[in-house]
Amino acid sequence: MAKSSNEGATLWHQRLSHLNMASFLKLEKMVNGMNLKEVSMHHVCEANIESKHQRTSFPKDEATKASKLLELVHNDVCGLMKTTSHGGARYFVTFIDDFSRKTHVYLLKAEGEVFDKFKAYKALVENQTGMKIKTLQSDNGGKFASKKFNDFLHECGI
Amino acid sequence: MIRAQGLELEFWAKVVNTTVYIKNRCPTKALDSKAPQETWTRTKLNVSHLRVFGCKTYAHILDEKKSKLESKSIPCVFLGYCEGTKAYRLMCVETKRIIKSRNVVFLEGTEEVEGVHDNHPLQSK
Numbered sequence: 283m284a285k286s287s288n289e290g291a292t293l294w295h296q297r298l299s300h301l302n303m304a305s306f307l308k309l310e311k312m313v314n315g316m317n318l319k320e321v322s323m324h325h326v327c328e329a330n331i332e333s334k335h336q337r338t339s340f341p342k343d344e345a346t347k348a349s350k351l352l353e354l355v356h357n358d359v360c361g362l363m364k365t366t367s368h369g370g371a372r373y374f375v376t377f378i379d380d381f382s383r384k385t386h387v388y389l390l391k392a393e394g395e396v397f398d399k400f401k402a403y404k405a406l407v408e409n410q411t412g413m414k415i416k417t418l419q420s421d422n423g424g425k426f427a428s429k430k431f432n433d434f435l436h437e438c439g440i
Numbered sequence: 441m442i443r444a445q446g447l448e449l450e451f452w453a454k455v456v457n458t459t460v461y462i463k464n465r466c467p468t469k470a471l472d473s474k475a476p477q478e479t480w481t482r483t484k485l486n487v488s489h490l491r492v493f494g495c496k497t498y499a500h501i502l503d504e505k506k507s508k509l510e511s512k513s514i515p516c517v518f519l520g521y522c523e524g525t526k527a528y529r530l531m532c533v534e535t536k537r538i539i540k541s542r543n544v545v546f547l548e549g550t551e552e553v554e555g556v557h558d559n560h561p562l563q564s565k
Binding site: 366368374381382384386389411 | 449450451452453454456457460463464468470471476477479480538
């Protein structure tokens, strides 16, 4: 048996192919032959960090909610539709204001029209409300990530 | 909506527009049961003009556009609301063209509209 208890825990951790701490403690109570005096909860195993590191989860409770009209605008493109509409549209893009949840929808013939429709939307809503769009939240799809679009957003300070 | 009224899938764009129009006027959980349009305009909503999507309608024809003995209205399908005006968007059953009209009689209770499915201009493609 290992000399010190902490060393013993490390050894057992390695013997159990780097078992996680919760299961480790459970197992220790279940079986005979694991005679640990004390298990350190703060035991650090570098191999684990290297191989089991995960992405930090997004905070659930801190859902951002705008406090003013047009402070945050969500948008997304839906398409390609299987059937072309009467007017020849195959996609549509939605802009949703986070504060009022007011949705505007524009029909598109091609994805590239998103930029023009955004400009139209921006002009319309800013005129209607007298406020400015502060933030635009999208899924970073190819149509939003174009250089022209980014430059425009940059110019408007969005 | 398409299924309920037995319309062709080509009408999806009209459905998207109308759905958004109606959703903006429905209470939502995110706003504590207020409607988006209400929050947007800060005025009380009026929904007295809402009608059943895809229902049969008759649009009035102006006197100067017809002769004395011609019928005073044409049969249409209701396909949505106009932005900025109080008019309705209708599709003429005969010509399949979209028209806007404020003088409309709605037959909301009736089943699917005859004539929309037959020889549809886009159906043959």
